[in-house]
Amino acid sequence: MLIVLLIKYVKRRKPEKPTPSREITTWSGLYRFSKAEIENAINFQNERKSLGRGSAGHVYKGILPSGQAVAIKHINKSNMSDSFTREVEGLSRVRHPNLVCLFGYCIEGGEQYLVYEYCPAGNLAQHLLRKDSGLTWDRRVKILRDCALALRYLHHFIDGCIVHRDIKLTNILLTENLEPKLSDFGLAKMLGMEESKVFTDVRGTIGYMDPEYMSNAKLTCASDIYSFGIVALQLLSGQKVIELDLDARDQLTRKAKDVSMGKRPLSDFEDPRLNGNLNRADFECILQVAVFSVAKSSKDRPTIDTVFEEMDKAWKNTLGDMCKQCYSTLV
Numbered sequence: 001m002l003i004v005l006l007i008k009y010v011k012r013r014k015p016e017k018p019t020p021s022r023e024i025t026t027w028s029g030l031y032r033f034s035k036a037e038i039e040n041a042i043n044f045q046n047e048r049k050s051l052g053r054g055s056a057g058h059v060y061k062g063i064l065p066s067g068q069a070v071a072i073k074h075i076n077k078s079n080m081s082d083s084f085t086r087e088v089e090g091l092s093r094v095r096h097p098n099l100v101c102l103f104g105y106c107i108e109g110g111e112q113y114l115v116y117e118y119c120p121a122g123n124l125a126q127h128l129l130r131k132d133s134g135l136t137w138d139r140r141v142k143i144l145r146d147c148a149l150a151l152r153y154l155h156h157f158i159d160g161c162i163v164h165r166d167i168k169l170t171n172i173l174l175t176e177n178l179e180p181k182l183s184d185f186g187l188a189k190m191l192g193m194e195e196s197k198v199f200t201d202v203r204g205t206i207g208y209m210d211p212e213y214m215s216n217a218k219l220t221c222a223s224d225i226y227s228f229g230i231v232a233l234q235l236l237s238g239q240k241v242i243e244l245d246l247d248a249r250d251q252l253t254r255k256a257k258d259v260s261m262g263k264r265p266l267s268d269f270e271d272p273r274l275n276g277n278l279n280r281a282d283f284e285c286i287l288q289v290a291v292f293s294v295a296k297s298s299k300d301r302p303t304i305d306t307v308f309e310e311m312d313k314a315w316k317n318t319l320g321d322m323c324k325q326c327y328s329t330l331v
Ligand SMILES: Nc1ncnc2c1ncn2[C@@H]1O[C@H](COP(=O)(O)OP(=O)(O)OP(=O)(O)O)[C@@H](O)[C@H]1O
Pocket: 051, 052, 053, 054, 055, 056, 057, 058, 059, 071, 073, 100, 116, 117, 118, 119, 120, 122, 123, 166, 170, 171, 173, 183, 184, 205
């Protein structure tokens, strides 16, 4: 009897584990800013710096009291309900060095804001599409390799595949060392572990959108591969995704396919701003992968694992070339 009573007493004394509230699990790791904090950050030293405007809202540079720079997205009233909650819920659980980090959010007085890590060098379009683009071959390969790495992380996310849904030049932001970070998970959608596909509303950016997804609204990881393929073709050619003043045969994907099949010389696809400073074998290899990635049918596209492997190979070759060049200048 004594032993039974003792066991019961010990059991009763064991403190119960606190069950986390829904608020904590859903918004984990994020700081909830007040509107006053947001306004102070945006109006730091009475200077308001706009970083750009997108479909979800206006983006401003902000400075926190600690001196840290951030990017603050003020969500359009029309976007409020869906874009905001989707983006916050998705990003709060996602952390990778090549993904723009979401620090916090603000919901107050009928306004919604997202506070992100600040990328001082802006977006990739601003660098690549400039007349005097200074993006060297090695930088371009590194950008592709790192974006593929971030995408591999999303597609193999522990809670189930995350489809980014809006990979494009303006959603690839750059640090001061021109390291890339994928941004904007507003359109991302969590897929259940067991599911490979989900039906959803068709959203994305013209030119980067998977044609199969556009026709049947079936969203899969392969749609991101298509958009990644377009970005890769742009980094090789320096071309815009659609150029209204060009013939059909000179449009990005058509030209890429013709060149990869040997119908046109490789030089037709080289960005003239590279001045021939590139590794031909890697250029061809990236072109092949990119052309497979933009296949009309999703089942003909490579997986992110294959894409990453190829980009990583190209990056290692590029590093090797750079070392050889350094060595020859030293000798
Ligand atoms: N974290 C950030 N750091 C620095 N600049 C940023 C950051 N986030 C966004 N920007 C800048 O603000 C601009 C607008 O961003 P936003 O994501 O709202 O639109 P977008 O990606 O250009 O277009 P869309 O809404 O069609 O996707 C970007 O193009 C980028 O140059």
